Amino acid sequence: MDIIEKVIAFARPASRRGVAGIWDDEHKMVAAASKVHQAGFTQIEAISPFPLHGIDDAIGIPRSFIPWVTFVFGLIGFSFGTWFTWWASAVDWPLIIGGKPMWSLPAFVPIMFECTILFAALASVGALIFICGLPQVDPPVIDPALSSHKFGIWVPEGSKGFNGPQLEQIFKDHGAVDIKRAEF
Amino acid sequence: MADVAHKNPGPLIVSSGTKTLSAVLMFIGVASFAVALMTNAERAWHAYLTGYFYFFILGIGGLFFAAINFVTKSGWVVNVRRFSEALTAYLPVAFAGALVLIFGGKSLYEWMRPEVVSADALLQHKAAYLNTTFFVIRLVVFFGLWLLFKHKLIGGSIEQDKTGDESITQKSVGWGIGFLLIFALSFSLFGVDLIMSLDAHWFSTIFGVYLFAGLFQSTMATMILLVIYCMRRGLLTGFVDDNHLHDLGKYLFAFTVFWAYIAYSQYMLIWYANLPEETTFFMPRVTGSWLYVTASLLLFKFVVPFLALLPRWAKRSHMHLTAISILILVMQYVDLYWLIYPNLNSESVIFGFPEIGCWLGFAGAFLFMVMRFLGTHAIVPVKDPRQFESNHHHVVY
Numbered sequence: 001m002d003i004i005e006k007v008i009a010f011a012r013p014a015s016r017r018g019v020a021g022i023w024d025d026e027h028k029m030v031a032a033a034s035k036v037h038q039a040g041f042t043q044i045e046a047i048s049p050f051p052l053h054g055i056d057d058a059i060g061i062p063r064s065f066i067p068w069v070t071f072v073f074g075l076i077g078f079s080f081g082t083w084f085t086w087w088a089s090a091v092d093w094p095l096i097i098g099g100k101p102m103w104s105l106p107a108f109v110p111i112m113f114e115c116t117i118l119f120a121a122l123a124s125v126g127a128l129i130f131i132c133g134l135p136q137v138d139p140p141v142i143d144p145a146l147s148s149h150k151f152g153i154w155v156p157e158g159s160k161g162f163n164g165p166q167l168e169q170i171f172k173d174h175g176a177v178d179i180k181r182a183e184f
Numbered sequence: 185m186a187d188v189a190h191k192n193p194g195p196l197i198v199s200s201g202t203k204t205l206s207a208v209l210m211f212i213g214v215a216s217f218a219v220a221l222m223t224n225a226e227r228a229w230h231a232y233l234t235g236y237f238y239f240f241i242l243g244i245g246g247l248f249f250a251a252i253n254f255v256t257k258s259g260w261v262v263n264v265r266r267f268s269e270a271l272t273a274y275l276p277v278a279f280a281g282a283l284v285l286i287f288g289g290k291s292l293y294e295w296m297r298p299e300v301v302s303a304d305a306l307l308q309h310k311a312a313y314l315n316t317t318f319f320v321i322r323l324v325v326f327f328g329l330w331l332l333f334k335h336k337l338i339g340g341s342i343e344q345d346k347t348g349d350e351s352i353t354q355k356s357v358g359w360g361i362g363f364l365l366i367f368a369l370s371f372s373l374f375g376v377d378l379i380m381s382l383d384a385h386w387f388s389t390i391f392g393v394y395l396f397a398g399l400f401q402s403t404m405a406t407m408i409l410l411v412i413y414c415m416r417r418g419l420l421t422g423f424v425d426d427n428h429l430h431d432l433g434k435y436l437f438a439f440t441v442f443w444a445y446i447a448y449s450q451y452m453l454i455w456y457a458n459l460p461e462e463t464t465f466f467m468p469r470v471t472g473s474w475l476y477v478t479a480s481l482l483l484f485k486f487v488v489p490f491l492a493l494l495p496r497w498a499k500r501s502h503m504h505l506t507a508i509s510i511l512i513l514v515m516q517y518v519d520l521y522w523l524i525y526p527n528l529n530s531e532s533v534i535f536g537f538p539e540i541g542c543w544l545g546f547a548g549a550f551l552f553m554v555m556r557f558l559g560t561h562a563i564v565p566v567k568d569p570r571q572f573e574s575n576h577h578h579v580v581y
Contacts, residue, residue: 053578063496071494098458106455109448 011137015183018156019164020142021171022178026052029151032174034058036153039170043159045184047142047152069127070120077119081112140183150177154184192566193419198559206552213545220538228538229288230528234520235542236285237378238402239550240278241395241516245403246271247334248367254337254353254360259573260431263423266563267410269338271403273557277549279327285378286320292527295384306385314381322377326370333363341565348567371396379520382527386465390450397443401485402516404436405509410554412502414563423564426500427579433499436509440493444486468530469522477522477533485515517543 023029026048033046037060044059046052056063085108089095094102129135146152155167171179213235220228249268253261289296294307295314301307307314336359340352372392380391388394411429414420454462469478489508498504525534565571 051580053580056580067496098456106452109452 008138013133013136013139015140016156017181017183018154019167020152020154020180020182020184021176022143022146023151023175024149024177025175026151028175029153030054030058032170032176033153035170035174036155036167039166040161041155041159041167042161043156045154047146047154049147049149052151066124066127066131070124073123074116074120077115077117078112080119081108081115084115085111142182142184143178154182156184192562193423193564194562195560196414196419196555196558196563198555202551202555206548206555209544209548209551212541213548216537216541217545220541224538226291227528227534228542229291230524231538231542232288233285233292233378234517234524234539235546236278236281238517238520238543239274239546240281241399242271242403242406242550243274243278244330244367244371245399247275247330247337247363248399249403249407250337250341251333251360251363251367254356255364257357257570259570260428260577262568262571262574263420263564264407264411264428264432265341266558266561266565267407268403269341270410270554270557271406272334272338273553274550275327275330275334277553279331281546282323282327286323289316289319293381293384295381310384314384319377322373326374329366329370333359333366337363342561344567345562345565350569353569371399379523382524383465385461388450388454388462388465390446394446394450397439397446398516398519400439401436401443401512404432404439405512405516408432408436408505408509412506416502419563423575427577428574429502429505430496430499430579431577433493433505436512437490437493437499440486440489440512444490447481468526472531473533474526474530477518481515481519481522484511485519
């Protein structure tokens with residue numbers, strides 16, 4: 001048991017201290033997030049059990065770069081499929097099938113297509129896991145209810161534009177049910 | 185959005201210029217068809233069939249789009265649904281056009297010519313299905329069914345504008361399911377009758393789906409143009425915004441891919457099996473000047489719209505969507521031309537005033553019927569029970 005705890009302690013992500021507000025109404029939380037963003041806070045984490053309309057704009061996060069990963073890896077997969085079918089059937093092991101030329105593009109389009117999809121899909125999921133910092137071992141939990149029925153905003157201490165009393169005031173003004181110092 | 189007052193925009197005010205334009209177009213159509221009929225009847229009927237099928241597809245496509253959204257109880261689509269309903273206003277004209285087409289049957293379909301059939305064992309074998317009487321019966325039955333469902337689905341939607349009766353929305357689900365089942369069969373058979381039987385020896389089991397892919401693609405392009413036109417005139421403020429366009433653009437994108445998928449599926453199987461009775465379809469289309477038409481389909485009906493519609497902003501930009509929609513509508517004509525014209529002249533590509541004239545004639549009739557519909561009924565179904573959902577439509581990705 002001792003070893004397991006040591007491994008967990010080693011693998012545990014470095015968490016930061018910050019201030020969290022908890023809401024039980026998502027509209028109030030989005031309004032608060034918008035206000036926090038306007039007040040000049042730069043690093044804002046919004047936590048919700050389900051996708052919230054308008055939260056992207058509210059906390060001012062730019063569009064994800066994952067679509068570019070998808071596109072580039074789609075192109076790579078397409079090129080790979082094209083190259084591989086050519087290499088396999090025209091270079092490495094040429095076989096005449098149905099009297100067709102060695103490298104018959106129509107026959108290989110399904111493979112090129114599938115490689116495009118495979119590379120694009122796996123790269124997208126991989127990129128998502130990477131930028132979310134997953135998997136995490138025993139990550140800090142602000143409030144277990146945030147994954148079922150509550151909504152939270154967390155701002156790390158010392159980030160650019162951070163102002164503790166002002167943040168707590170905004171949380172209070174927007175009807176937060178709980179305000180606490182929390183690691184995340 | 186929530187603060188915008190949602191007042192009924194009412195019907196579209198159709199300018200007299202639009203009415204004049206559609207009348208002029210119809211006159212050009214009739215005149216050029218008449219002239220072409222006297223000079224080269226066979227070519228005239230091929231031009232007629234191409235123009236006819238082009239706009240028929242938009243009419244039935246509007247009904248199909250409305251039906252899938254009734255069946256899936258879609259909320260977001262409510263504020264743009266009237267534009268797909270407007271397309272169905274053309275269906276009665278399409279019925280009349282189909283009846284006229286029967287007179288050109290002998291010029292188009294060799295299986296309608298007794299002297300050809302008597303010398304052809306295969307056509308005699310197929311005569312149980314491919315004969316003029318049964319052709320006319322099918323045509324009338326199909327249009328009868330389509331007009332019935334149009335009356336039930338679109339008529340119900342119009343009635344709801346006055347009464348606000350929510351039971352109409354519920355009944356539309358049942359009628360919609362019925363239409364989708366009947367549409368799948370009848371549209372395939374109708375496409376086989378009108379286009380595949382041009383070469384009565386040839387057959388392809390995916391042909392109906394191929395036509396359907398073009399149907400959905402061009403219907404979406406037409407709807408997007410209508411929606412952007414009304415948005416630009418400020419008629420849809422508070423009802424339709426870029427989020428609705430984004431979803432319509434996604435449909436356009438999806439069915440661009442779908443069309444390529446089906447077109448390729450048809451080509452690949454025929455290419456692979458290499459059976460003479462099947463390859464007769466592609467042989468004239470990949471030789472001589474027809475090869476360029478085939479290549480242009482691949483490039484401009486799939487590759488260019490695919491890449492152009494890929495980014496998120498592209499599906500939210502009015503200018504961009506307009507350009508791509510117009511490209512797709514042009515390529516839809518090329519597609520039908522590619523299907524129909526090798527039957528008339530497989531040696532080389534011919535294109536001229538009979539083709540343009542007939543297309544313009546049907547365009548005039550289509551414009552007239554659609555604008556008359558939009559000019560009579562409110563362009564937003566304001567009493568639809570799901571309208572609130574559509575007013576607050578928001579697309580995150």
